[in-house]
């Protein structure tokens with residue numbers, strides 16, 4: 001059985017005080033049952049949040065990671081550094097990283113490989129632009145990103161990967177893919193995992209949808225056959241709203 005995962009991506013938001021008050025709220029208001037709730041926070045917040053989150057049922061993740069174990073990579077953080085904080089997830093290949101920081105399928109693949117090696121769960125992001133969707137290339141683009149992102153990952157490791165399908169045109173825009181359209185792409189990804197690996201991997205691996213998800217839209221998405229959760233930006237910033245997302 002795939003345990004639903006509701007992952008908040010705070011992006012570059014929140015000071016320490018703001019983050020701690022968010023966590024205090026969860027100490028008193030637990031997330032929904034049978035759901036894994038996760039916050040992916042900016043790197044400087046990981047240590048204090050890991051400590052504060054011990055009192056809650058919320059897991060912690062990072063938003064990016066370098067693939068090298070160490071070295072002269074100013075501004076970057078390694079898998080060992082993330083592990084040290086107590087975080088157990090890392091978002092990799094988010095479209096903002098691909099568009100604004102020139103990440104490629106090849107660099108994302110190195111990071112996915114390294115995260116698995118370090119025992120950190122990678123959330124591998126994929127998604128098409130509006131132009132690609134209008135050209136009818138959604139399946140081709142998304143499948144290409146998944147194939148390249150998972151290159152060299154074994155069938156033993158692949159069930160530990162989480163894939164997040166986020167159409168770029170739906171991120172932070174208020175536009176969402178319809179539940180059916182989002183599910184269709186997630187189902188295509190699952191079918192691809194079956195082709196690349198096997199039935200068991202396809203049945204185990206979790207696929208999230210992301211793009212303007214809100215407490216009011218989560219229920220419909222979660223009712224779809226191949227959507228196992230959500231990667232949420234804006235609506236994860238307020239504690240009450242994030243809580244609502246976990247109680248669909």
Ligand SMILES: O=C[C@H](O)COP(=O)(O)O
Nearest residue numbers: 009171172211212233234
């Ligand atoms: O990682 C999260 C996605 O970029 C979605 O962001 P959003 O919920 O603000 O549209």
